[in-house]
Amino acid sequence: xxxxxxxxxxxxxxxxxxxxxxxxxxxxxxxxxxxxxxxxxxxxxxxxxxxxxxxxxxxxxxxxxxxxxxxxxxxxxxxxxxxxxxxxxxxxxxxxxxxxxxxxxxxxxxxxxxxxxxxxxxxxxxxxxxxxxxxxxxxxxxxxxxxxxxxxxxxxxxxxxxxxxxxxxxxxx
Numbered sequence: 324x325x326x327x328x329x330x331x332x333x334x335x336x337x338x339x340x341x342x343x344x345x346x347x348x349x350x351x352x353x354x355x356x357x358x359x360x361x362x363x364x365x366x367x368x369x370x371x372x373x374x375x376x377x378x379x380x381x382x383x384x385x386x387x388x389x390x391x392x393x394x395x396x397x398x399x400x401x402x403x404x405x406x407x408x409x410x411x412x413x414x415x416x417x418x419x420x421x422x423x424x425x426x427x428x429x430x431x432x433x434x435x436x437x438x439x440x441x442x443x444x445x446x447x448x449x450x451x452x453x454x455x456x457x458x459x460x461x462x463x464x465x466x467x468x469x470x471x472x473x474x475x476x477x478x479x480x481x482x483x484x485x486x487x488x489x490x491x492x493x494x495x496x
Contacts, residue, residue, distance in 0.1 A: 353377035353493030367400035375470040412459030420475030425463040
């Protein structure tokens with residue numbers, strides 16, 4: 324499960340574009356929707372991913388990801404000679420569709436399974452980018468946001484509001 328979460332985040336962070344899926348499964352449709360790639364030209368590329376419960380194939384993490392939102396953000400730029408540089412991510416705000424801020428969890432308040440996902444992802448990212456890759460991971464109480472219920476999740480970063488309408492495509496009832 325950790326490998327899936329990391330692979331999803333890593334591919335989303337460094338893949339410039341991909342072809343659309345042919346006959347996608349509900350989980351594949353959901354995974355496609357919960358990743359936003361913003362090509363900002365000279366200001367680089369921002370990739371925001373929401374690890375939502377419909378993306379998870381196994382039943383173990385689904386209830387946890389219904390209760391908590393796991394958000395990753397990567398901001399990369401092309402440096403001289405084609406090298407990739409990674410920005411530090413600061414000032415992230417996460418709200419529901421009514422503009423209500425969601426409570427971010429830190430330290431011991433973060434469930435151990437989510438700590439494991441983020442730690443595994445960070446370790447693999449450091450190894451695969453020779454210590455240069457940086458991903459912001461935020462864990463939030465879901466509040467009124469439910470991936471398969473009506474509403475919206477809004478992630479604000481660097482003055483841009485990135486939104487995910489819910490229910491997300493791929494939710495199976």
